[in-house]
Amino acid sequence: MINEMPQPATILVVDDLPQNRQLIELYLVRLGHRVMQAANGREAIDLLRTQRADLIMLDIMMPVMDGFETLTILKADPALRHTPVVVVSALNSTEDVARCISLGADDFLFKPVDRVLLDARVEACLVRKRLHDREQAALAAAESANRAKSDFVAILSHELKNPITGIAGYADLLLLQVFGPITAQQEEGVRVIRSLANLTKTLLADLTDLSEIDSGHLRLDPSPSRLAVAAAAASNTMRTLLADRHHRLRIDIPPDLPLVMADEVRLIQILTNLLSNAGKYTPPYGSIVLSAAQLDAAMIEVSVRDSGIGIPANEQDRIFSPFFRTMSARDGGEPGSGLGLNITRRLVELQGGRIWFSSAPNAGSTFSFTLPVAHSATTHPK
Structure with missing residues (x-):
């Protein structure tokens, strides 16, 4: 300078x-x-x-x-x-x-x-002004690029959502044999098509969420919510995956647990992501426990514990990074974008909580997060 x-x-x-x-x-x-x-x-x-x-x-x-x-x-x-x-x-x-x-x-x-002092101080102020102007220009350019990215992702998601939904829908009709009988080999192929269509829909939804969070456009509607209701909805969403792998899911939420202040739709998404993560990386006939307890007057702690393969120590510091997938996930062919845990962390933080985990190879993992207790006496739970 x-x-x-x-x-x-x-x-x-x-x-x-x-x-x-x-x-x-x-x-x-x-x-x-x-x-x-x-x-x-x-x-x-x-x-x-x-x-x-x-x-x-x-x-x-x-x-x-x-x-x-x-x-x-x-x-x-x-x-x-x-x-x-x-x-x-x-x-x-x-x-x-x-x-x-x-x-x-x-x-x-x-x-x-004094002319010498005037020259020096004028130039020093102008150098600082030019630096500020460059920073503002760079910030404006970055914001413009971020808006363009968000707009592109929104358009892409909108344009692809209908055809992907159509593919999944026709796959379901074929599996129901609405158009006539199909062979066992054909049925297997159609199930693969349906699975890939659903995976693409999930990826598009994750990209949309990530874009909205990055741009600050994600809208949350926090209100007093029952954790048990959200847990039931999330477990129902994951029922097929858990049943296919013969997992035992136990939900341990005290009936007198206070309401949490959260966006219920996003709370269900958080729990679904954590249950999905546990289900994918727990061998067949494993166990998963979704539990909750009151930490103090201000916060509720929620945990999802599994008996799965765990996370290697050298990969744990990147587990919440966007697009990161563990080596075991890649080698095992587990589907996913690597966005689920990153989005989960950011959704928790946007609602005033924090998230962490403990894990060891072949000893399972426990993901825990907190949410604020709902103290309002004038609002009603969802």
Whole structure:
């Protein structure tokens, strides 16, 4: 930053005395800058409403509107607050300098102005301004790219949802033999088609959730909810997978457990993801326990414990990373996008909780998360 070459800038000089404005303008023009002038704070504010300045050189003692009031207005205006201000004043008390800085001034020069100091402080402020402008431009570009990505994912999901649903629907009709009998080999092929269609629908849903979370557009509707109701809905969704693998699922939720403050749809999604994860990585005839308990007056802890293959120690620090899948998942051919646990973590955190796990190879895994207790007495549970 020290080696950055000086660049021409537009500088507004605000002083009630014309000779002071002209002297500072002379210094600045010799440095290659363009100069605008204003005789008081009000005139300066009006000028800045229509013209951009990279830096403001501001006197304090002026009629109509002094420098203190001008600084206050500048720093309260979102469009102007990032424009650097160098106070140029005959006031030399420590209290006056401190007041200017507290109001947002970036630097201070005493009159009569020393040209060497003016050159140095003007250039230092302009370098900081250019850095801020670049950061803002980069941020705007990143936000634009993120919006474009979100729009693309939304369009893609919408356009693919109907054909994928149609494929799964026709596969179901074929399995029901609505169009006539099919052979055992054909039935196996149709089941593969149906499975792949459902996997694609899940992937599209995960991508949509991830995009909405990243862009800040995910809408949550938290309200007092019964954890037992959400657990029953999630277990019902996972019934086929668990039955196919002969898993034993036990739900242990105390009947007097307080309501949780959560978006019930997303709570069911969290529990479904954790049950699905447990079901996939637990060998046939394994056990899965979904339990809950009150930690304290503020939080409820929910856990999903399985007797599965566990997670290797060298992979545990990445388990919540997007698109990450363990080596055992890849080698075992388990379907998935690697988004489920990442989305689960973010859904928990968006609702005021946290999530963690404990696991060891061949010793199973336990995923636990917290949610706040619903304390409102004026709302009703879902």
